[in-house]
Amino acid sequence: MPLVEKPQLLFNQSSLPTDRETFIKKEECYFTVMLCGSSGTGKTTFCNNLFSSLVKSPKSVDNFSKVHKQKEVHIEKTKAIIKEDDFRLNLTVLDTVGFGDFINNKDCWDVITDYLDDQHEKYLLHDQQSLRLQRKDSRVHLCLYFIKPVPYGMLPLDVVAMNKLSKHVNVIPVIAKADSLTKPELDSLKGKINKILQAQNITLFFPSAIYSADEIAKDLSQACPFAIVASKEAVNDENEGKIGRKYPWGTSEIENEDHCDFSKLKNLIINNHMLELIQSTEKVIYERYRQEQLINRKNGIPKLKKAHYERLNEEKARIQKKVEEKSVELENTFKEREEKLAVVRDDLNNELAEYHDKVRILETQLDALRNYKGKNQKK
Numbered sequence: 001m002p003l004v005e006k007p008q009l010l011f012n013q014s015s016l017p018t019d020r021e022t023f024i025k026k027e028e029c030y031f032t033v034m035l036c037g038s039s040g041t042g043k044t045t046f047c048n049n050l051f052s053s054l055v056k057s058p059k060s061v062d063n064f065s066k067v068h069k070q071k072e073v074h075i076e077k078t079k080a081i082i083k084e085d086d087f088r089l090n091l092t093v094l095d096t097v098g099f100g101d102f103i104n105n106k107d108c109w110d111v112i113t114d115y116l117d118d119q120h121e122k123y124l125l126h127d128q129q130s131l132r133l134q135r136k137d138s139r140v141h142l143c144l145y146f147i148k149p150v151p152y153g154m155l156p157l158d159v160v161a162m163n164k165l166s167k168h169v170n171v172i173p174v175i176a177k178a179d180s181l182t183k184p185e186l187d188s189l190k191g192k193i194n195k196i197l198q199a200q201n202i203t204l205f206f207p208s209a210i211y212s213a214d215e216i217a218k219d220l221s222q223a224c225p226f227a228i229v230a231s232k233e234a235v236n237d238e239n240e241g242k243i244g245r246k247y248p249w250g251t252s253e254i255e256n257e258d259h260c261d262f263s264k265l266k267n268l269i270i271n272n273h274m275l276e277l278i279q280s281t282e283k284v285i286y287e288r289y290r291q292e293q294l295i296n297r298k299n300g301i302p303k304l305k306k307a308h309y310e311r312l313n314e315e316k317a318r319i320q321k322k323v324e325e326k327s328v329e330l331e332n333t334f335k336e337r338e339e340k341l342a343v344v345r346d347d348l349n350n351e352l353a354e355y356h357d358k359v360r361i362l363e364t365q366l367d368a369l370r371n372y373k374g375k376n377q378k379k
């Protein structure tokens with residue numbers, strides 16, 4: 001687990017509201033963030049920019065082809081401890097490897113929603129025990145959903161996946177690689193995405209004024225979906241320390257609000273609303289899961305998840321097929337044996353008929369001999 005001491009200023013403690021100050025005074029906090037989006041959307045680069053440190057290493061070419069040989073989406077976990085002054089952030093970053101990368105992406109969000117529910121379930125089990133000390137909390141506080149920068153809006157996969165995920169975790173959509181769009185294209189894309197999200201009734205995470213200030217919360221909410229640019233390089237010597245992307249015609253600085261919404265998103269997640277994300281996970285999302293489970297589950301047994309259900313159905317179909325194949329095989333063997341037995345029976349019957357004929361001939365001969373003998377005795 002990488003231990004990153006003193007990254008570039010992560011927490012702006014001087015401007016903290018009281019609630020957050022208390023939160024920081026706890027000296028330690030656990031935060032889990034999920035990066036959901038297809039390969040190459042810049043998730044790793046963005047994550048390292050967000051936490052101002054090398055939290056996650058980019059995939060090498062070999063590693064990339066190895067992980068993508070698996071035909072299923074899987075969750076890759078990276079842990080890091082970020083220390084700033086006396087505060088320690090125990091960070092867990094979850095990458096959804098393979099999400100949206102296959103030709104058929106049907107139900108690829110199931111692995112993720114099952115993972116999210118599993119973490120709630122583990123917490124629920126701890127909750128139900130009499131001694132609640134040292135309970136592990138692996139619940140996910142935030143899912144950053146990476147939308148590809150395509151001018152026509154969102155793919156149907158994005159709409160369905162965000163709809164499903166938003167019931168299990170706080171979701172914030174981001175437009176990845178926003179430097180590939182012009183300002184008018186970006187504004188139009190944001191408008192289209194917001195219209196789709198509204199029409200589909202997708203509930204996203206929006207910062208509330210209780211955790212920051214009215215204007216800050218409003219400004220951050222208006223920036224959604226956040227257009228982000230990520231980079232691992234400083235733009236040039238002159239602007240040393242400024243991270244960005246260099247092009248032949250100019251530069252794009254990630255923290256420049258005229259270039260993208262990176263700073264706003266960082267303010268939301270780290271400076272102002274991390275506590276709200278953690279509390280909303282506890283009070284809204286986990287509470288909803290807890291109530292649903294306790295109302296619906298029979299005899300305390302957790303409800304089967306879709307993936308488990310499908311696996312059981314597949315297993316049932318496999319066993320049924322095997323039973324059918326075995327019964328056809330047995331029937332054929334039985335028929336073969338029956339046919340063989342019929343041949344043996346016919347042979348034996350023929351043999352028996354032959355013996356009967358022979359016996360009949362012998363009896364006729366015996367009768368003839370008896371008659372002959374009787375006639376001779378009379379003489």
Ligand SMILES: Nc1nc2c(ncn2[C@@H]2O[C@H](COP(=O)(O)OP(=O)(O)OP(=O)(O)O)[C@@H](O)[C@H]2O)c(=O)[nH]1
Nearest residue numbers: 039040041042043044045058059177178228229230
């Ligand atoms: N133009 C542009 N390129 C970016 C941006 N962010 C990242 N990249 C580049 O995109 C490539 C992929 O970035 P990664 O951060 O590895 O993407 P990823 O989503 O983590 O990829 P996987 O690990 O395969 O899932 C790298 O070459 C980055 O330098 C961005 O905002 N704009």
